[in-house]
Amino acid sequence: MDKNIQIEKINGKFKDKDIISLDQFTPKDINILFALTKKMKKIAVNSRAEIVDPQHFSSVSKGESLEDTIRVFEAYCNAIVIRHPVVGTAQKAADIASFVPVINAGDGIGDHPTQGLLDLATIYEKHKRLDNLIMVAAGDILNGRTIRSCMKGLSLYPNNTIYLLSPKELRMTRESFEYYTKRGLKLFEIESEKDIPKNADVWYWTRVQKERFENLKDYEKVKNKFVLTKKLLDTTGGKQTIVMHPLPRVGEITTDVDDDPRAQYLRSQVRNGMYIRMALLALVLGKTK
Numbered sequence: 036m037d038k039n040i041q042i043e044k045i046n047g048k049f050k051d052k053d054i055i056s057l058d059q060f061t062p063k064d065i066n067i068l069f070a071l072t073k074k075m076k077k078i079a080v081n082s083r084a085e086i087v088d089p090q091h092f093s094s095v096s097k098g099e100s101l102e103d104t105i106r107v108f109e110a111y112c113n114a115i116v117i118r119h120p121v122v123g124t125a126q127k128a129a130d131i132a133s134f135v136p137v138i139n140a141g142d143g144i145g146d147h148p149t150q151g152l153l154d155l156a157t158i159y160e161k162h163k164r165l166d167n168l169i170m171v172a173a174g175d176i177l178n179g180r181t182i183r184s185c186m187k188g189l190s191l192y193p194n195n196t197i198y199l200l201s202p203k204e205l206r207m208t209r210e211s212f213e214y215y216t217k218r219g220l221k222l223f224e225i226e227s228e229k230d231i232p233k234n235a236d237v238w239y240w241t242r243v244q245k246e247r248f249e250n251l252k253d254y255e256k257v258k259n260k261f262v263l264t265k266k267l268l269d270t271t272g273g274k275q276t277i278v279m280h281p282l283p284r285v286g287e288i289t290t291d292v293d294d295d296p297r298a299q300y301l302r303s304q305v306r307n308g309m310y311i312r313m314a315l316l317a318l319v320l321g322k323t324k
């Protein structure tokens with residue numbers, strides 16, 4: 036999962052490309068996307084996309100193969116955005132689809148590139164840089180795809196440090212730890228709020244991914260071990276610390292944090308999700324004019 040996979044790099048050309056992982060991007064590509072995202076902010080979005088849930092509105096429930104489903108879908112759309120519980124399915128879909136680009140909207144505990152990109156956009160908007168950052172990533176580091184996609188993005192820039200706060204059971208695998216270290220991130224694993232550095236630029240909180248547990252008791256043991264409260268933010272966060280969360284939250288950030296101006300998860304982070312995805316779709320469809 037966290038290893039360099041062979042996917043076509045963007046290299047400044049988005050048109051017709053599948054978007055499977057942050058691995059495909061360079062800082063230059065991210066700049067191109069951010070520039071268009073800025074334009075998207077100005078466009079009033081009134082048109083509605085039609086979303087099809089293959090599980091309920093297609094023949095998947097009758098046992099149709101992924102291969103056939105993707106072929107049918109590409110016959111009547113311009114791009115396929117796929118979310119699937121199994122790692123690697125977006126890549127498989129991209130291999131099957133020959134006429135339209137495929138965008139990975141989350142494959143199991145694998146990747147979530149559009150979330151990673153919108154997270155980078157949010158950090159950039161608030162801090163005006165994507166290097167020399169200190170981030171605290173908390174929650175389910177093992178199963179949460181968004182933290183790892185965001186880390187892939189941050190590893191494209193120099194001198195970023197990430198403190199990983201999680202119960203021991205939810206630490207990333209040693210293989211992943213090595214992978215991100217090799218990509219240039221400085222990683223520190225911590226197990227207590229007391230070890231959160233005072234000068235962090237970003238707090239990225241996540242929920243424990245209940246659906247990844249075989250045994251509910253194991254989930255109950257670790258859920259909400261680290262809850263971000265207003266008190267914790269005021270005592271341990273800095274003035275510049277921004278609070279992010281990919282949503283949905285299920286208790287790991289108390290609602291008294293929501294009105295703090297440092298909280299971005301119900302504000303710019305969500306909005307940037309819309310703009311980044313509009314820009315990415317426009318780029319892969321070649322409709323940027």
Ligand code: ASP
Pocket residue numbers: 141147180181241242281282283
């Ligand atoms: N919405 C995010 C995702 O799709 C985070 C989450 O589900 O916890 O991965």
